[in-house]
């Protein structure tokens with residue numbers, strides 16, 4: 424249980440808030456490359472951490488991320504177009520380069536005035552199907568090498584789904600392995616369902632916390648999983664059904680305090696990755712879940728002959744959306760009652776609070792990497808295996 428002040432501190436991410444300043448110390452996913460592929464010159468409006476932005480490619484195909492509203496009279500730049508001068512506003516034609524410099528003002532001749540105009544601009548990089556922007560002060564950190572950027576195209580898949588709630592509800596779910604069997608379970612058919620009371624240990628690692636979850640199987644063996652909370656809002660875990668190596672990552676990127684994008688990044692090292700059809704089918708062209716709160720997640724308690732406990736189909740993202748969105752736009756954690764099963768949630772929140780303190784005192788927070796680091800993370804272990812029971 425948190426006080427209202429503690430809950431506010433962890434859930435508010437607009438510029439100037441403690442958690443907003445923390446989030447801005449990390450590269451943030453701002454778009455999928457599929458939304459703005461290399462040959463696209465169509466700007467994409469996005470809202471991240473409460474800031475309205477536009478992501479675009481200039482005439483050379485280089486990515487830019489600017490504040491959304493033109494510095495002339497605030498028209499929305501995402502309606503504009505790209506030409507040799509950069510991103511040009513549709514209202515009166517002011518143009519901006521990817522650094523935010525105003526490069527043209529049709530009909531105006533003062534170079535001094537033009538040079539005084541500077542839009543907010545964030546550096547961008549694209550890795551593993553995702554466009555990342557750095558929205559913080561100073562030099563951007565090194566983007567950690569989780570693995571999805573080190574495999575060939577076709578070996579990774581990047582997607583996103585809209586979640587109509589605060590990001591922290593999503594992160595709470597990432598460090599809560601106990602819900603997997605119950606919420607996502609298909610009774611009697613999977614390893615998770617074999618043991619509804621797994622043991623869990625939590626340890627501190629450079630990225631955040633590592634969870635080791637052990638489930639007892641009917642044949643006496645054990646199903647051991649290592650999953651992680653990675654600062655500041657990421658979960659990593661294996662998806663044994665879909666990949667033999669590599670792992671899955673969920674990034675809970677705040678849009679506003681009451682909504683977030685769940686970026687889903689999957690990769691496999693040994694072979695091209697193929698995901699089941701329902702991953703596509705359950706999401707529309709705007710990255711919205713077809714099962715959502717407005718249609719009660721199309722819950723059908725009799726579906727699959729009762730195989731699925733949730734009655735919400737087989738796509739875990741729909742189940743998670745029900746769980747987290749039904750907690751409210753921002754969960755009132757003054758009313759929660761955590762148990763021993765929720766110990767990782769408490770540890771994760773402590774990581775965030777400690778990191779906010781570090782930022783406030785002028786230090787880099789946990790898991791911000793600087794040169795000479797090349798981004799590799801030796802202590803990130805995300806795996807799973809069925810093993811003989813420990814004596």
Ligand code: FES
Pocket residue numbers: 493494495496497498512513514515516517
């Ligand atoms: S509002 Fe953009 S050029 Fe006038």
Ligand SMILES: [Fe+2]
Pocket residue numbers: 596602603607739743
């Ligand atoms: Fe889940």
